[in-house]
Amino acid sequence: MKFRKGDVVINKKCPWHVVALTEEDTYVKKRKGFPRYSSERDDPYRSAPSYSESIHTFLEKIDKSHHYSRYEVYEIQVAFSLVDSGKHDEFEARKEQTEPHPLTKPSWRFVQEKIEYHRWEAVISIVRQRMIVVSVDHPMMRYATEVVPKLKEPELLVLTRQLPGYKKRTSALAVMKYLQDHLQQQMYAVIDPNVCIGNYQHSCAPNCVFELSATNPENTLELSLVALYDVSDESEITICQIEEHDSVELRENALQRRTGHSCGCLRCRYEACNWISHPPQTNLREAQQLGHFYFSAVNLELAKKMYEMTLEQVPNDPDLWHALGAVYLAERKFVQAQRIWKKAAENYPKECGNHKEIRLQLDKIASYEYFSRSEVPATETSHSWHAVVNQAFVTKEVISRETCQQVIRWAESGEWTTQRHYAVPTHDVPVHTVPKLLDWSKRLFKTSIQPILVSQFGLSPHFYIHDAFCVKYEGGSFSNHLPIHVDESTHSFVLALNDDYEGGGTYFYDEDTTVHLKTGDLLSFKGDSVYHGGEVLTQGTRYIIAAFLYHDDGNNESAKSDENSCRKRQAGDLQSEFQKTKEQKTSFCFGFKG
Numbered sequence: 001m002k003f004r005k006g007d008v009v010i011n012k013k014c015p016w017h018v019v020a021l022t023e024e025d026t027y028v029k030k031r032k033g034f035p036r037y038s039s040e041r042d043d044p045y046r047s048a049p050s051y052s053e054s055i056h057t058f059l060e061k062i063d064k065s066h067h068y069s070r071y072e073v074y075e076i077q078v079a080f081s082l083v084d085s086g087k088h089d090e091f092e093a094r095k096e097q098t099e100p101h102p103l104t105k106p107s108w109r110f111v112q113e114k115i116e117y118h119r120w121e122a123v124i125s126i127v128r129q130r131m132i133v134v135s136v137d138h139p140m141m142r143y144a145t146e147v148v149p150k151l152k153e154p155e156l157l158v159l160t161r162q163l164p165g166y167k168k169r170t171s172a173l174a175v176m177k178y179l180q181d182h183l184q185q186q187m188y189a190v191i192d193p194n195v196c197i198g199n200y201q202h203s204c205a206p207n208c209v210f211e212l213s214a215t216n217p218e219n220t221l222e223l224s225l226v227a228l229y230d231v232s233d234e235s236e237i238t239i240c241q242i243e244e245h246d247s248v249e250l251r252e253n254a255l256q257r258r259t260g261h262s263c264g265c266l267r268c269r270y271e272a273c274n275w276i277s278h279p280p281q282t283n284l285r286e287a288q289q290l291g292h293f294y295f296s297a298v299n300l301e302l303a304k305k306m307y308e309m310t311l312e313q314v315p316n317d318p319d320l321w322h323a324l325g326a327v328y329l330a331e332r333k334f335v336q337a338q339r340i341w342k343k344a345a346e347n348y349p350k351e352c353g354n355h356k357e358i359r360l361q362l363d364k365i366a367s368y369e370y371f372s373r374s375e376v377p378a379t380e381t382s383h384s385w386h387a388v389v390n391q392a393f394v395t396k397e398v399i400s401r402e403t404c405q406q407v408i409r410w411a412e413s414g415e416w417t418t419q420r421h422y423a424v425p426t427h428d429v430p431v432h433t434v435p436k437l438l439d440w441s442k443r444l445f446k447t448s449i450q451p452i453l454v455s456q457f458g459l460s461p462h463f464y465i466h467d468a469f470c471v472k473y474e475g476g477s478f479s480n481h482l483p484i485h486v487d488e489s490t491h492s493f494v495l496a497l498n499d500d501y502e503g504g505g506t507y508f509y510d511e512d513t514t515v516h517l518k519t520g521d522l523l524s525f526k527g528d529s530v531y532h533g534g535e536v537l538t539q540g541t542r543y544i545i546a547a548f549l550y551h552d553d554g555n556n557e558s559a560k561s562d563e564n565s566c567r568k569r570q571a572g573d574l575q576s577e578f579q580k581t582k583e584q585k586t587s588f589c590f591g592f593k594g
């Protein structure tokens with residue numbers, strides 16, 4: 001294997017100072033399909049005129065224009081020629097001497113602005129072809145017009161300035177927020193990595209991606225090439241040189257303009273005619289990768305198609321079986337996902353039965369006794385509950401204080417792990433690994449929690465526990481909070497096992513509200529459509545049971561009603577879980593694991 005998923009293939013430090021990007025931001029942008037430019041007009045890869053062409057056109061334009069007086073045109077031309085021939089002193093002197101003409105009254109300020117604006121346009125068009133640009137409105141134009149023409153071998157340029165009120169958050173998100181708040185202007189970032197790092201083959205479903213960061217002590221820009229998937233010895237490194245979210249036609253045009261060539265990648269071939277014959281053996285990896293690409297772009301139908309097609313050729317590939325099940329789970333088809341994993345293990349016990357992720361799913365199925373239970377689920381509850389925020393409910397005193405104490409003791413006897421989240425190592429014990437905890441949880445779920453959920457969400461009693469943990473937050477330690485995220489579940493619950501601590505609670509992002517539970521209280525909410533997090537614990541220890549459920553009665557009613565909001569979030573929301581970064585890189589895991 002040439003590279004493993006998540007490996008940094010190349011890392012390059014660029015000498016340019018000041019960057020308004022953090023690793024998290026760029027990662028989020030990449031994952032969430034952040035539009036790096038908003039329209040064709042801003043397309044960095046359109047063919048831009050050369051600098052002198054732009055200036056020439058501009059001068060011609062103003063010459064013919066009725067918007068400028070002769071005097072202004074003359075001054076602009078002089079100013080350009082002085083600046084262009086490097087006669088900055090003369091330019092400055094002329095600026096000082098020139099008085100507004102008594103008839104036309106143009107001021108130098110006006111002329112200067114015109115020059116800067118149009119120079120900027122010209123400059124940016126070159127820069128766009130060669131560099132990264134983060135532009136923040138007018139103040140940067142001056143900087144760019146001064147700096148860019150002096151660059152001998154421009155590699156990379158990032159422009160920004162300290163934003164008032166955002167001093168502590170000089171991140172791309174902060175810049176964008178600033179622009180939204182104050183300037184109502186779109187920020188764009190343009191990257192031409194080929195110029196920066198070398199030439200890589202293009203693919204519209206690439207196996208590597210560029211990431212930007214400026215988190216080193218010097219605050220200089222770092223550009224890394226990161227493997228999105230395992231790259232085998234025979235495979236080429238590929239990157240996407242155009243906007244990968246565009247349609248096949250737009251991508252083709254963009255690539256033609258950029259390189260003069262057509263794209264022959266499997267994705268383009270597939271999307272051009274909506275069909276490819278079964279991939280020959282040599283293309284299997286490409287097809288598999290295309291499946292992963294569609295999956296991460298939340299195009300679940302195409303992901304499924306690609307995996308199924310590839311499985312016909314290599315029916316014993318455990319990663320493919322696991323991925324196929326994961327697509328069903330992403331569609332909230334819990335039962336079908338489990339069926340896929342079970343079938344894989346039954347048909348290919350040697351390959352799939354021992355696959356780590358499939359094994360884990362099978363262990364949970366066995367522990368929670370799914371698909372073998374015949375009893376009729378309870379639907380009536382005597383508990384009363386109230387809504388705390390949109391789609392979240394609190395039910396008081398679902399279990400007694402004594403039971404909570406017992407549950408903590410059982411959990412403490414289990415094996416605590418920090419594996420659940422990669423970037424934020426919470427401390428937790430998987431419920432299904434501690435027999436007494438499991439038995440108690442199953443009973444409580446069947447008799448109390450399921451009926452509560454049925455009445456709160458107005459759904460049939462087909463809830464399945466996908467994952468459940470006893471979680472321990474400790475004040476002052478690394479595991480004192482959980483950043484904002486959505487869960488891998490349709491519904492989640494938090495059961496409070498104690499309340500003798502300070503801080504803590506479940507934070508709901510949309511309402512900016514923290515819900516504090518008393519010992520034995522239950523909080524339930526829509527897991528994958530409500531942004532939430534664990535508030536920072538300032539003192540003591542907080543124990544909860546956190547469980548991640550799927551509602552699946554075969555009709556996928558809950559899935560249908562929420563599908564759009566859920567997908568939209570997955571595809572385009574910038575505020576999403578930044579801690580996913582490492583998780584996504586290191587395992588084949590498609591959601592925030594609870």
Ligand SMILES: O=C(O)CCC(=O)C(=O)O
Nearest residue numbers: 494505506533534546594
């Ligand atoms: O700490 C909390 O209340 C929230 C826990 C949570 O969201 C999770 O474990 O996924």
Ligand SMILES: [Fe+2]
Nearest residue numbers: 486487532594
């Ligand atoms: Fe959560």
